[in-house]
Amino acid sequence: MGKYFRHLLDLYVQQFKTTFASMVQYRASLIIWTVSAVLEPLVYIIVWSTVSNGSGGSVGGYTARGFAAYYIALMIVNQATYTWIMYEYEYRVRQGYLSFALLRPVHPIHSDIADNLSSKLITLPLVLGVAAVLALFFHPAAGLQFWAALAFIPALVLAFFVRFLIEWTLALAAFWTTRVGAINQVYFVLMLFLSGQIAPLTLFPSWLQAAAFVLPFRWMLGFPVELLLGRLSPRQALEGLGMQAVWLGLSLLLIRFVWRRGVRVYAAVGA
Amino acid sequence: MRLLRLFAVFFRVSLLNEAAYRVNFFVQLFQSLLELGTALAGLAVVFSYTSSLGGWTPDEMLALVGVFFLVGGIIALIIQPGMSALIDAVRDGTLDFTLTKPEDAQLLVSIQRVAVWSLIDLLMGLGVLAAALVRLGERIGPGQVLGFLGMLAAGSVIVYSFWLILASLSFWFVRVENLLEIFRSMYEAGRWPISLYPGWLRFALTFVVPVAFATTIPAEALTGRLGAATLLGSVAAALALFLLARLILRLGLRRYSGASA
Numbered sequence: 001m002g003k004y005f006r007h008l009l010d011l012y013v014q015q016f017k018t019t020f021a022s023m024v025q026y027r028a029s030l031i032i033w034t035v036s037a038v039l040e041p042l043v044y045i046i047v048w049s050t051v052s053n054g055s056g057g058s059v060g061g062y063t064a065r066g067f068a069a070y071y072i073a074l075m076i077v078n079q080a081t082y083t084w085i086m087y088e089y090e091y092r093v094r095q096g097y098l099s100f101a102l103l104r105p106v107h108p109i110h111s112d113i114a115d116n117l118s119s120k121l122i123t124l125p126l127v128l129g130v131a132a133v134l135a136l137f138f139h140p141a142a143g144l145q146f147w148a149a150l151a152f153i154p155a156l157v158l159a160f161f162v163r164f165l166i167e168w169t170l171a172l173a174a175f176w177t178t179r180v181g182a183i184n185q186v187y188f189v190l191m192l193f194l195s196g197q198i199a200p201l202t203l204f205p206s207w208l209q210a211a212a213f214v215l216p217f218r219w220m221l222g223f224p225v226e227l228l229l230g231r232l233s234p235r236q237a238l239e240g241l242g243m244q245a246v247w248l249g250l251s252l253l254l255i256r257f258v259w260r261r262g263v264r265v266y267a268a269v270g271a
Numbered sequence: 272m273r274l275l276r277l278f279a280v281f282f283r284v285s286l287l288n289e290a291a292y293r294v295n296f297f298v299q300l301f302q303s304l305l306e307l308g309t310a311l312a313g314l315a316v317v318f319s320y321t322s323s324l325g326g327w328t329p330d331e332m333l334a335l336v337g338v339f340f341l342v343g344g345i346i347a348l349i350i351q352p353g354m355s356a357l358i359d360a361v362r363d364g365t366l367d368f369t370l371t372k373p374e375d376a377q378l379l380v381s382i383q384r385v386a387v388w389s390l391i392d393l394l395m396g397l398g399v400l401a402a403a404l405v406r407l408g409e410r411i412g413p414g415q416v417l418g419f420l421g422m423l424a425a426g427s428v429i430v431y432s433f434w435l436i437l438a439s440l441s442f443w444f445v446r447v448e449n450l451l452e453i454f455r456s457m458y459e460a461g462r463w464p465i466s467l468y469p470g471w472l473r474f475a476l477t478f479v480v481p482v483a484f485a486t487t488i489p490a491e492a493l494t495g496r497l498g499a500a501t502l503l504g505s506v507a508a509a510l511a512l513f514l515l516a517r518l519i520l521r522l523g524l525r526r527y528s529g530a531s532a
Contacts, residue, residue, distance in 0.1 A: 028449040036456035043460055046467050051321045059320045137469075182298050189309050199316050 008110060015114035016121070023122050030126070037079070038130050041071040045138055048199065060203040061231075069140030070200055072131050073225045078197075079127045080156055081163045081220060083116055086187075089171035090180045098266060109168060109255075116164065143230035151237050155224040158244035163220035165251035175262035190215075196222025202231075216247045277374070278382050285385040299388040307395055310336050310462065325467045327494075332464075334403035335490040339462055341396030342426060342485045346458075347389035349382060350431050351451070354438040356384045358448060361441045366527060377520055381435070404493075411493065418492035418502060425509040426485040432509070432516035433481055439516070442523030454480055461486035484508065 023030065048071075049064035057063055062070065092098045101108040134140075173183050192198050193208070194217035201212050201222055212218040223240045226232050232240065289295060314336065318329045327335070357380045360366040369379050404411060434451065441447045457480045465473050465487040477483040488505055491497045 028446060032449055032452045032456070035453050036459075039456060039460055042472070043463060046469075047317065047324070047463055050325050050467050051317060054321050054323070054325075179294075179298050182302055185302050185305055189305055192309065193312065198313055203316065203320070 008106065011106060011110055012114040012117075015111050016118040019115050019118035020122060023119065030123070033123070034126055034130065037075065037127065038134070041075045041134060044198075045071045045134070049138070060200065062200060062203075063141065065139050065141035066229075067200075068134070068138035069142040069229055070225060072134050072138075072140055073142075073228050074197065074221065075134075076127060076131060077156065077159065077221055077224045077228075079123070080120060081160045083164055083167045085112060085116075085164075085168050086171040086174075086180060086184050088112075089174045090178075093174040093266065094178065102263070112168065113164065142228075144228075145230045147234065148227050148230050148232065148237065151241070152224055152228045155227050155237075155241060155244065158241065158248060159220050159224050162216060162244060162247045162251055165248070165255050166216055166220070169251065169255045169258050172258050172262045175265045191217050191221070194218060195220060196225065200226070213243070216251070219244045219247050274378060274382075277378065278385075281382050282385050282387065285387050289387050296388055296391075300391055303391045303395055307336075307340065307399070310339075325464055327464050330403055330406040331490070331494045333406065334400060334493050335464060335486065336462070337396050337398075337400030337403055338423070338490045338493075339396070339486050340392055340399060341423075342430065342489075343458065344389055344391075344393030344396050345427055346430060346434075348386055348393055349384075350434050352384035352386045353381050354434045354451065355448075356380070357438045358441045361523075361527065362445070370524070370527075376524060377435075377517060380520075381431070407494070410495070412495075415493055415495045418495075418497060419489055421502065422484075422489040422492040422497070422505055425505040426481075426489050428509040429481045429484045429505075429512050432512040435516040436512075436519050439519045439523045442526050458482055458485075464490070481508075481512075 045068050048059070048062070048067040052059040052062060052064050052067060058066075089098075092101070098108070101111070104111075167187075170183065170187060171180075174180050177183070193204075194201075194212045194215055196212075196218060201209055201218060204212075212222075219240065223244070227237055227240065314329065314332055317324060318332075322328070324332060357366075360369065360380075366380075369383065370376055372379060434454070437447055437450045437454070440450070457476065460468070460472075460476055461482040465476055465483040468476065473483070484505055488497065488501065492502070
């Protein structure tokens with residue numbers, strides 16, 4: 001067992017080196033990535049600040065500075081949890097590169113997690129820089145609390161794994177269809193409205209909030225943000241961590257089921 | 272007229288190519304409808320808390336969404352495919368095949384590739400625009416419609432010239448696709464009126480990357496909030512940028528040495 005984990009650690013270290021080398025090679029993509037990373041929270045902060053300033057200084061409990069804090073925190077949590085695995089898998093399956101990954105003695109998800117974490121580590125200074133500049137412009141305000149900041153750490157880790165597993169499972173749709181674009185877009189729309197991206201979830205009607213509580217999207221993004229900004233009671237925080245644990249379990253079951261069937265389909269195509 | 276005839280030919284060829292993959296049409300239709308639904312639902316969320324956004328009423332914002340989809344459709348239908356093809360042709364040295372044809376090089380590279388299904392976005396934009404016009408009703412006079420059409424034409428020429436200049440840079444530099452990628456992510460900011468943004472961003476979205484000319488300014492012309500200075504300025508900018516793009520493409524073509532080199 002100990003030997004297995006040491007091998008796994010080697011794999012993660014090696015993947016970090018590979019990812020680092022390739023990102024240094026493609027510096028221009030980092031610049032593009034930064035432009036869109038700044039632009040999205042910027043536009044949301046501006047639109048929602050305009051709304052809240054236009055309606056007496058506050059909307060749904062958020063002032064202009066509250067929105068600034070929300071979207072800066074959202075950017076950081078999104079950075080920590082997002083994946084690009086759906087695009088990768090389509091390419092891998094279509095071009096047949098998955099065969100190489102299948103030949104390795106470890107589950108292919110490990111090199112994907114390692115690649116994801118490595119890229120995040122490299123872009124982290126960029127994100128913090130962007131966050132600092134946005135903070136300088138928009139003066140975010142939030143009611144930070146010590147216990148909430150502590151609870152934020154497990155919430156963020158759980159959010160990362162739930163989102164990673166769900167998006168990895170979704171990426172496996174490439175085994176069955178070549179039109180994953182449409183599937184991904186449906187997912188992105190659900191994410192946009194139910195995770196708290198387009199607006200904090202408390203701004204939505206109650207039926208939509210109820211749906212967001214049951215579905216996984218809020219637990220992958222909006223929940224850690226609300227927690228960090230001190231907008232949740234201890235009870236709500238515990239409920240949220242519980243829902244994250246439930247979705248972690250469900251997504252692990254789902255991934256096993258879908259992966260086994262998918263690999264079988266893939267093997268059939270390659271034969 | 273020769274332009275229209277040639278465009279019709281290229282469009283027909285592209286359509287024949289795509290007709291083999293008819294499911295693509297439905298996939299694209301589905302994705303476009305989803306995108307439109309998302310945009311409208313986003314507006315609904317915002318306007319459930321306010322009756323005007325930075326001075327724009329819901330109906331005026333609807334007109335802006337229409338313009339955003341219409342111009343986005345024009346870009347996806349013809350500008351982006353043609354310019355990507357130009358960059359590829361310069362890199363691979365296959366531009367020779369285009370240059371040897373007895374037609375203006377700029378015209379050919381601009382219309383050589385058409386992404387036919389993007390017509391859906393364009394038509395959807397027109398539909399939204401029509402709905403907005405009906406809702407705005409009597410507030411739209413013939414002057415406004417004329418101003419709108421003029422600004423839409425000017426905005427399209429500006430965006431086309433801007434893309435052509437960026438694509439022509441491929442005669443000197445290798446990886447210009449990245450610049451086009453930046454334009455694409457900045458175009459997203461055009462969903463909202465440029466007037467909401469702080470001064471430096473407004474400046475960047477007008478003069479560095481001409482998103483404002485393509486989206487906000489036509490919508491402003493339609494809703495009658497545009498002065499004569501902006502109208503004339505846009506037309507002048509369109510003419511100037513078009514001539515500049517033509518000049519840069521010519522300089523680039525002079526540099527181009529073909530595949531055999």
